[in-house]
Amino acid sequence: AERIQGCFQFSMNGKPPAADSPQMTALSVYAYWLSTKAPTGVEIAGRGYPDVPQPKGGYDFKRGEAVYQAQCAICHGDNGEGQKVAGDYVMPPLWGKDSYNWGAGMHRINTAASFIKYNMPLGKPGSLSDQQAWDVAAWVNRHERPQDPRLVEGSIEKTRLKFHANDGVNLYGQQVDGVLIGRGSGS
Template sequence: MLVALESYAAYLAKGARVGDNLPGRGYLKLAKPPELDVARGEQVYAAKCAVCHGGGGEGQVTADGDVVFPPLWGSRSYNWGAGMSSVTNAAGFIKANMPLSQGGTLNDEDVWAVAAYIDSRERPQDPRFSGSVAETRKAHHDSDYDFYGKMVDGRLLGENSPPSGTVPR
């Protein structure tokens, strides 16, 4: 199977030079909203995302533990250092790809709101954590579109994050 995947990747890259900015690379860039509406995002999530990713963001796995739909927050989700922990990146990804097989069907307001809701939930610690949430935020998350180190629902996000790293299945 690995050889097949490597062969496919080599085929896709045929003719591409190192450093070329190929179509589809990176996250879709959307015009930023005047504010992030987390409450609206919770409603959008319940209506459009929970069926696959679970009501508590836990994702879905097979009986063997293989991931079918990834968790979006909690101890098994991506960590605070991942690109998707930036609401800007998450919004671009969601707009282009979600709901599954229906990319481009959510309006920008809903996309920003659901990205904010997802990224305002707790997740594993940023691997660059310095021992201080405030210092880590200042060094790596200093943006209005990043919830790490912000107070949400009476909790400082990142303060009680489980250690980053591989979580066993």
């Protein structure tokens, strides 16, 4: 229940149902049903996605922007805004007020790089090099998104120290080109 609540709170930037609510029971039961007959205690093929090690030279925002415009903008929009049909998102926004927030795992560059490498571009995953995956993940995650809901005493710096100290893969609370990242965007 706690893990699913985290998806509501961070990935969806919403409000989680209570742990003992009918909605949470339904989601948990559904997950159990999906895993019918699956063995426990072993990794099942297709679960998650492998880590993509950080390239030796790090990552580069400019190169990431170029990858984004060439391979991602067609679905996720020129400004990361996603796409709606009849008022509902059909392509998720990757930054801005409706995106995953600063508390979601996806805001870490390493996590986004491996998700992207193994799942994107939708329809042809695996086509990006490790370097391209890191560059584009960094470009996506240098944009503003809703504030981390765990914000400590209204302070980005205190929140960074408590929840975002894994420097190098996490731009929250860092200066990029003289601008503080993590100010939050809508919500």
